[in-house]
Amino acid sequence: MLPDQSGFYGGAMDSVRVRPMREGDLESAERASAVTFLAADRLSRRVGAPEPEPRSAAGSKQWIDRMRFFLTVDPDGCWVADVDGDVVGFAISQNRGRLWYLATYGVLPDHQGKGIGKRLMDAVLAHADGRPGMFSSTVHPGATRRYRLAGFSLHPQMHMVGTVDRSTLPAVTGLREGEIDDLAWMDRLDRDLRGAGHGPDHPYMLNTLRLVVSRAKGRPGYVYLGDRGQAVLLAAAHPRTARDLLWEALASARGDTLVNCVTVANEWAVDVGLAARLDIGQEGYLAVRGMNAPAPYLAGGHFL
Ligand SMILES: CC(C)(COP(=O)(O)OP(=O)(O)OC[C@H]1O[C@@H](n2cnc3c(N)ncnc32)[C@H](O)[C@@H]1OP(=O)(O)O)[C@@H](O)C(=O)NCCC(=O)NCCS
Structure with a gap:
């Protein structure tokens, strides 16, 4: 119309x-x-x-x-x-x-x-x-119909829930708290993974969430953590960095935790979740058009 x-x-x-x-x-x-x-x-x-x-x-x-x-x-x-x-x-x-x-x-x-x-x-x-476009979709039949008719591919998403078995936590080194000066390289990493930086979304998230980064040579990455320590958005240049960042999130999780928006392109996350004795479930779709489902990457529901 x-x-x-x-x-x-x-x-x-x-x-x-x-x-x-x-x-x-x-x-x-x-x-x-x-x-x-x-x-x-x-x-x-x-x-x-x-x-x-x-x-x-x-x-x-x-x-x-x-x-x-x-x-x-x-x-x-x-x-x-x-x-x-x-x-x-x-x-x-x-x-x-x-x-x-x-x-x-x-x-x-x-x-x-x-x-x-x-x-x-x-x-x-x-x-x-x-x-190119991306978002996280519910399973609502009206929504999925609308999205596919608009040309989006629907990648089924897994989530992982449960209480982390702390005896499984590995020693992770080389991570530090993120700060405003990190946002420029984070935007470059975003561009490699999803075609565009988060731009103004990064300062917004930095204000409301905890940021942990890795500057490992040639394989940087970052994760935003919610108030219960859960990974809200994770991006990395290499699955090894992504695994370290997710382990850091699981180590800081309090009570039951949730790892969301896991597509099959991100099985590294499934392997970490299983090792921590979380349970895999299935929830909605990552809808993408004109691009692949990003990896190693766990999209954030609000800022993708
Ligand atoms: C998704 C949503 C916004 C669509 O709004 P809507 O006003 O119902 O949409 P439309 O009336 O334009 O219908 C969308 C299409 O799906 C179909 N549809 C709508 N509700 C449906 C249902 N319950 N079951 C099957 N098909 C349905 C319609 O027939 C239409 O297809 P068509 O145009 O080819 O006939 C609305 O259903 C909604 O708010 N759902 C709950 C929240 C949600 O899941 N949002 C999506 C977040 S990612």
Whole structure:
């Protein structure tokens, strides 16, 4: 679908307007996102898995903060569907150099299946303007249908969960805490692995996450760790560095941990997880278009 003269997607008679997101939409979009993903998590919950929890107040605040950042850096990639001023759908994407990524995408359950998702996807793909693209996809049948029809390859993702058996932890040397001066070589490594640096996403992550780096000669790498020590995003020039960085993450994990977004191109991560006695599960897809699934690389769900 092409935008009309005012840049909106959808007919004038249509009560649903697909339009660029504005700062004032953030709270309404967050509410729509919390409801949409809670319902989707309930639908895809496996037998025996814990009941999905509503998003916490801290989670809502982080969502709004992250979307405000996306709106500031690349507003033209951020779209909402609104009915009488209330957000009923959203598609937040970003261009970073030659790479496009989809940060989040959803339509409220009682508005799904009416073509709103297609209109939002048309808008963000127009913004991509043919760039190679990457994002982490749920298993929602409407989502996967949309993505494959848009030319994305769906690489099944594994995750690994459990409590690390600390007796398996090897002695890892040559790592140190990362800092702002590391971001330039990290962007170069990103370009080698995924065609574009994270650019402004790195300082954002550095503010909110712990960064551990390796400057091993000829095989640099980095990992961002979440507040429970879990690996959130990992990139390395060589599987040996990637393994060291993942072991460091597992060593700093507190309680149950999670290693996410593991594609089959990253079996080095499966081997580390199994050695640490984590369990392998399967979750969603890494969707890529115009590029291979990166390796050695564990994509971050938010910044890819
Ligand atoms: C994915 C999502 C945004 C799509 O929005 P939507 O408004 O329902 O999308 P559309 O109505 O444009 O439909 C998308 C396509 O999938 C199909 N579809 C929609 N819901 C479906 C379902 N439950 N089962 C099977 N197919 C479905 C539609 O028929 C349509 O295909 P078509 O255009 O070839 O007929 C929405 O379903 C959603 O929010 N899902 C839950 C959250 C989620 O998983 N988001 C994706 C994150 S990666």
